[in-house]
Amino acid sequence: MFLEFEKEVEHVLTEALEKASYDYKELEAGLDLEESEHADIASRIAFSLARTYKKPPEIIAEDIVNHLEIPSKNTLISNVVAAGPYINFYVNDFFLHKTLQRIKEVIEPTEEKKGKIIIEHTSANPDGPLHIGHLRNAIIGDVLVRVLKRAGYDVETHFFVNDMGRQIGVVVWGAERIAFDETKKTDHAVADVYIAANRLVEENSEFLKDVESLMRKYEAGDEAVVKKYEAVVKKCLSGIQASLQRLNIRHDLFVWESEFVRGGAVEEVIEELKQKGNIKFGGSGSALLLQLEGIEKELVIQRTDGTSLYTTRDLAYHRWKSNRLSPYRACGVVGQSPTDRVIDVFGKDHELVSQQLAKALEILGVNAPEFVIFEFVSLPTGSLSTRAGRYISADELMEKIEARAYEEVDKRRKDLDKDKKHEIARKVGIGALRYDMVKVSQDKHIVFDFEEALDIEKKGAPFIQYSHARACSILKAAEERDYVIMDDYDASLLREESEVELIKKLAKFKYVIESASSELKPHLVAKYARELAESFNLFYKDCPVLNAEDELRKARMVLVDCAKTVLSNILNVLGIEAPEEM
């Protein structure tokens, strides 16, 4: 409901500005609306106008408010006041009532479809298990997927499988000499072979030639080699998928990069770049270098031996993605629809590559994707490396955090049976992990501290889950007393400050989803979820529900029900399960 309120504020403010003959259209800051602790929405426009009209902002604010009229009917605004240079707008009872109504009505957001989005995330090399660095990628990506779906997009999620890289060649080579440990989870077994094989290859350059020969054969489509590759990659991928599933993450499509080589798409891209791009031959050999505008470093698109590189395969993949979007052929224009988007979630190390990718795609006539770049996760001992065996696997982390969560559940709920406690521990543990990763802004470097990560008690997610469980518990107790949630409640009875604050917070759900989806910042969702839980807890403390007198109880039950709905929705957007009891 907040968005509607904002829209009305814009409307009445614009009218007042016109009536008072202020020329606001040229102002850079526009109406300069902001959320504020002093009002439900505040405008700072008087500051900007003060400059143009050479009058104190206080006077201008006062003048605007004098010209401002709140509609007599169907308005969401109760009051507007000039507080010094600020113009403060406040919501009315109708706004509060409508907010609850809206939450009760909307079961699933089936509003206007905004378009299609293809989002790629995680895309870890199939040479070992996911580690905590991939975890950040996966969780940021997955929350974005959920946010975008909520915002009304038709979202398709991709995992780009890097099956042609040197590291996979090393694993395939190694698998012929070293047996997989069949007792281990498959992706971990692959990592063991990779690490061991890599050591051998580093010690002996003859082995490196074997690996390169394997790579050439794979690229050429040698049947026997393809089979070996597929076996290894699938083995690793099945382990990775199991970890993702445990994290509540799923991809719609796993796209193998080799498809683009063998299907001829990479060749087409290279040919087209040769024609349309500024191509040079590289130093000693005949490698193809593509010069890109505004980027100092040229992009190598083909090796001297004629084989392809990751970036070229990625180019082919992106062109293919763009063709998967809804064809937009109106007025004879062919291309992706303006509402469609392609999003890639990449680590900071891919920043330069992503710029090169965007420029090269431009040459190919393909719209550049949007990049969500996140900073690195490192260990106190240094950066992560699968090859060096220096990483903490997602599996190990999940294992330990669930165990720790179990201890906490066990401490508090002696009454529950083991299975139930395990179920709650799983929800709390994975939730805590996900929340931890997503709450930090993407462009902040994280130094991962294992002990701290396991400290369930001071996590954000359980706090939010707990307030949801509290709401459930009230509703359950209500049911036992045969209290039913009614439609004929009186929202105007909800007068306590904590009640009003909670409703206002509930009203911001859509607004937060919109911001997070347009700015591609999932941490905004995490922040809102925490604030919402806090508002609910304040209400919980202040306002008895079941023991309130009849009419008030009816209204409060509706509020609790709405809070539960929104809490469970926001947890769902975060990919965190909402337990009914804890």
Next chain:
RNA sequence: GGGCUCGUGGCUUAGCUUGGAUAAAGCACCGGCCUUCUAAGCCGGGGAUCGCGGGUUCGAAUCCCGCCGAGUCCGCCA
């Protein structure tokens, strides 16, 4: 060396894009609250020259320049 990012109470962070109302939270610390719907909760308290220095502005955590510190990239790797 060059590019990009980050630097906010003891610790982890939000705010920075679009400059404005006492710099906002969590954790930790100190003190208080369970005979009323789950205390994984609530209330109170102390604690910040917003890395340092300059500049722009009526006004800077926010914009610009310089410096320092951390990360990352600058591969015929992915």
